[in-house]
Amino acid sequence: NTKIAANIIDASNIKAGAIGISELSVGGVAAGNGVFTHNTHTFRNAQRARIEAVTVGAANVALDFANAQMFSITLGTNSNLNRPSNLTVGQSGTIFVVQDGTGSRTLSYSSVFDFVGGEAPTLTTTASAVDRIDYVVRTTSSIHAVASLALS
Numbered sequence: 001n002t003k004i005a006a007n008i009i010d011a012s013n014i015k016a017g018a019i020g021i022s023e024l025s026v027g028g029v030a031a032g033n034g035v036f037t038h039n040t041h042t043f044r045n046a047q048r049a050r051i052e053a054v055t056v057g058a059a060n061v062a063l064d065f066a067n068a069q070m071f072s073i074t075l076g077t078n079s080n081l082n083r084p085s086n087l088t089v090g091q092s093g094t095i096f097v098v099q100d101g102t103g104s105r106t107l108s109y110s111s112v113f114d115f116v117g118g119e120a121p122t123l124t125t126t127a128s129a130v131d132r133i134d135y136v137v138r139t140t141s142s143i144h145a146v147a148s149l150a151l152s
Helices: 026-030
Strands: 051-056 070-075 079-081 092-099 107-109 113-115 130-139 142-148
Parallel strands (some): 051 070, 070 092, 113 142
Antiparallel strands (some): 092 130
């Protein structure tokens, strides 16, 4: 039943000067998808990303970049990595590409993926092999990518 003054909060925002960083509980905000854009941040603890597992049994793979920034794709057939949905400029992450127990699977790429040297990598085709593609979304039509092959 406490009224909050208009200079502290409006319909959707807490005013920047209303609270100090020490008073803000990030854990409470994270559940509400809070976004902090006003300062550079120094994290006191390690930051971790969830790896979204994707099993591929179809000709096309469509990743949703709103779900995660790290993906593990297990190939069960030859496939094409389509243009991901929900591209956000500046997002970066990793796509692990894993061969199933059979191996010999190939992966082609949407033209939105720009690989070093202008040439898409040829994956390791050994059964259970793991390759890694690191990416940065430069624009909504250009994802810069680098592949590290034959990791395991």
